[in-house]
Amino acid sequence: MKDTxxxxxxxxxxxxxxxxDELIKRIKxxxxxxxxxxxxxxxxxxxxxxxxxxxxxxxxxxxxxxxADYSLTGTGSMHSINDSNNNEELTTYYSFGHFTExxxxxxxxxxxxMVALKDFIENExxxxxxxxxxx
Numbered sequence: 647m648k649d650t651x652x653x654x655x656x657x658x659x660x661x662x663x664x665x666x667d668e669l670i671k672r673i674k675x676x677x678x679x680x681x682x683x684x685x686x687x688x689x690x691x692x693x694x695x696x697x698x699x700x701x702x703x704x705x706x707x708x709x710x711x712x713x714a715d716y717s718l719t720g721t722g723s724m725h726s727i728n729d730s731n732n733n734e735e736l737t738t739y740y741s742f743g744h745f746t747e748x749x750x751x752x753x754x755x756x757x758x759x760m761v762a763l764k765d766f767i768e769n770e771x772x773x774x775x776x777x778x779x780x781x
Contacts, residue, residue: 650662650663650664650693651663651666651669651690651692651693651767653669653688653689653690654688654691654742655676655686655688666768669690669767670760670763670764673700673702673760676702677703677756679703680702680703681703683703685701685702685704685737685738686701686739686740686741687699687702687739687740687741687746690763692767695713695714695715695717696714697712697716698710698711698712698766698773699711699712700759700763701748705756706753706754706755707726707754707755707756707759708726708737708748708752709725709754709759709762709773710723710724710725710726711723711725711766711772711778723780724772724778724779724780725752725779725781726754726762726777726779727752727754727776727777727778728751728753728777730750730751732749732750732751735750736750737752737753758776759776761773762775762776
């Protein structure tokens with residue numbers, strides 16, 4: 647990992663990491679804690695401004711990607727997608743004090759998501775392992 651990276655979840659918790667291994671361990675710990683609670687979104691931000699969001703606490707996860715200039719332009723965000731094309735069924739999760747929802751077709755296998763997270767930490771741009779769809 648070249649720079650520090652932070653994660654935010656809930657409304658008052660921001661943590662900073664200097665190692666990708668430490669960050670991934672913490673993500674796995676949060677995931678385990680939330681297995682018995684509501685599904686939670688965490689936001690992983692690199693110093694260059696790129697953000698990856700992940701839902702934790704369920705068997706599958708939704709990943710969102712926000713490019714470094716997203717806060718200025720409001721464009722370019724993407725989310726993970728699976729092969730189901732299920733636009734009918736929704737999944738809910740907790741994000742910064744509010745419940746929100748996403749399509750089931752956005753959920754991907756958590757093991758694949760963890761590999762994509764490592765790719766995000768170590769490289770710039772979209773993780774290559776998963777398929778993406780424009781928001």
